[in-house]
Amino acid sequence: MDIQNELVWSHSRGRAFHGCRRAYWFNYYGSWGGWDAAAPEEARLAYVQKKLTSRAMWTGSIVHMVAEQGLKRAMDDADRGYAIVDWPGDAMRAYAKRTAQADIAGSASGRWLSRPSKLTGFAEHYYALPVTDADWQAALDEIDRQVGSLAENRIYKRLRVAAVxxxxxxxxxxxxxxxxxxxxxxxxxxxxxxxxxxxxxxxxxxxxxxxxxxxxxxxxxxxxxxxxxxxxxxxxxxxxxxxxxxxxxxxxxxxxxxxxxxxxxxxVAEMRAALVDVPNNVARKEDFPPLPEGSERCAWCNFRRVCGRE
Ligand code: SF4
Known part of the structure; x- marks a missing residue:
């Protein structure tokens, strides 16, 4: 059965609509179906590029993932009526470090491209940006610092205690x-x-x-x-x-x-007005123009390859 591409509003989609319209189109329309090996080349490229992350975004993702794990573990214990098992800061940091190192290795080797929706792919690798080992280490250090800060945070600790x-x-x-x-x-x-x-x-x-x-x-x-x-x-x-x-x-x-x-x-009214077929949520690429040539934003846009602005 085909999955329908539906127009569902989110805060980030609203922001994207008011940025580059072509990037919005790649994100929500041009990449649609690109997970299928039989999809057109443009959709496949846009799909992969939509999944790219950067060190800054990824730092946030890892820290959020650890916070989520920490709270959900406590919620599971509370649901079962057990005492809440401690997850020490050292163990949280070690877990974050293992995950982060695996992400970097999987992206650097290109293995992430076999499952771009599940594995982490960095724009730094995909676009062969000049990032040094020291830059990666700095990102790992920042993750370690922030996960340590989470472990000691009074609100995080109170949430775990009050997990019920x-x-x-x-x-x-x-x-x-x-x-x-x-x-x-x-x-x-x-x-x-x-x-x-x-x-x-x-x-x-x-x-x-x-x-x-x-x-x-x-x-x-x-x-x-x-x-x-x-x-x-x-x-x-x-x-x-x-x-x-x-x-x-x-x-x-x-x-x-x-x-x-x-x-x-x-x-949603603005987004619908840009469609060529509202009931079926169909958007034509030509109705979503790229930014002017030479725009600064294109230099770091994830879609710069499929957009011809690399
Ligand atoms: S490369 Fe530039 S024009 Fe193309 S989608 Fe990205 S921001 Fe828009």
Whole structure:
């Protein structure tokens, strides 16, 4: 049976739509079906390139993966009524290091290309960028530092102790907002014990845009209120920055939730308006123009090969 390519809004898709339109097309349309060996060459290339990561993105992925494991282990213990088994910081760091080293080796050898949806492939290898062993070591060191910071983080520790109250961790959710479907996955959501929820967002990068953060939190709030029945004034978010060791508390609130509802409606309307066939979600490449030749962004775009801008 053919899988249907559906238009499902997400915060990242909304951002991509307002970046390079051709990159958006490669990501959501041109790469569709590229997992099949019989697919056209362009779709296969776009599919592989869509999966590429970079050291910065991957650092975040590894740290998030360890946080997810740590919380889900505690949730499993709590579900079974067992005492929560400690996962010591040294063991977390060793697990992260093994995973990270395997990722680098699998990408460097090209083995990841046999299963690009499951294995990690770095743009650094795919595009033969001049990255030294010291650069890779620096990325490994940063992962080690951030996983160590996670292990000692007071919120992470409290979540593990209160695992029975965790409502979800990295679950891919799909829900309707009006006539639009929305995807999201929340790092962690925990009940506050009095009917509200606290959303935990692990941050691993250098800088974050306040507007972006507010928009993303609004979508989380929309999910919590609409799908879980939490009151609009009972959604709180904690941003835990593991790179800098800081944490920030935000009250999401009705205004941010309404703004998210509006952003979904407007975003999906814009995306549909760009389609040639809305019911079947068909987009023509020529309706999604590339950036002007020489654009700075093309130098680091994952699709630069299939786009002819390498
Ligand atoms: S290489 Fe440039 S024009 Fe092509 S998809 Fe990427 S950003 Fe857009």
């Amino acid at each position: 109250r965790i409502r979800e961790v990295e679950e891919l959710r799909r829900f309707w907002v009006g006539d639009a479907e929305v995807y999201l996955a929340i790092d962690a959501m925990v009940g506050d014990g009095t009917g509200g929820v606290v959303i935990i967002d692990w941050k691993t990068g250098d800088s974050h845009d306040d507007g972006e953060i507010a928009a993303q939190l609004g979508v989380y709030g929309l999910y919590a209120t609409q799908e879980l029945g939490v009151a609009e004034d009972r959604v709180v978010a904690m941003h835990v920055n593991l790179r800098h060791g800081t944490e920030t508390r935000h009250v999401v609130g009705p205004a941010a939730i309404q703004a998210a509802r509006d952003a979904v409606a407007t975003g």
